[in-house]
Amino acid sequence: MADYIHELRGLVGHRPLILTTAAGALLDSQNRLLLQERTDTGDWSFPGGYMEFGESFQETCQREYLEDAGVAVECERLIALFDHDFYTYPNGDQTQLITALYLVHQVGGELLTTATSETQQVKYFPLDQLPPFFNDQSKKMAQKVIEMVAANEAD
Structure with a gap:
């Protein structure tokens, strides 16, 4: 996928792009949230990433989770769709990120150790002890997970 985005950037430069992504929220038995520390910024985000041509949101979430966290997951349900978030990367690339966030559960693999x-x-x-997030969308996603867990605990 990185080649696809690089090819697009070669054509449009730093002009804004609308990009579709998918991510997953994996909670352990203590309702702790699994997050990924990114190599590009050092900030934290949900394991996930850009959709490849021909993929569904769920397939993207599963592939990216395995790549980013080492964990094979299944998507249980859509938590929320985020479609009004903008981000400018340090190199000036501008994006509007449309992200599907799923509640996921682990079906295989092991957490990355390197x-x-x-x-x-x-x-x-x-x-209640989340780290600094990569962007505003990640913060909004975390808030939706917190609200979901609170609603489940209230039931």
């Missing part, structure tokens, strides 16, 4: 080209580390965080 850094990759995109992930410094993965770690579970209590919902």
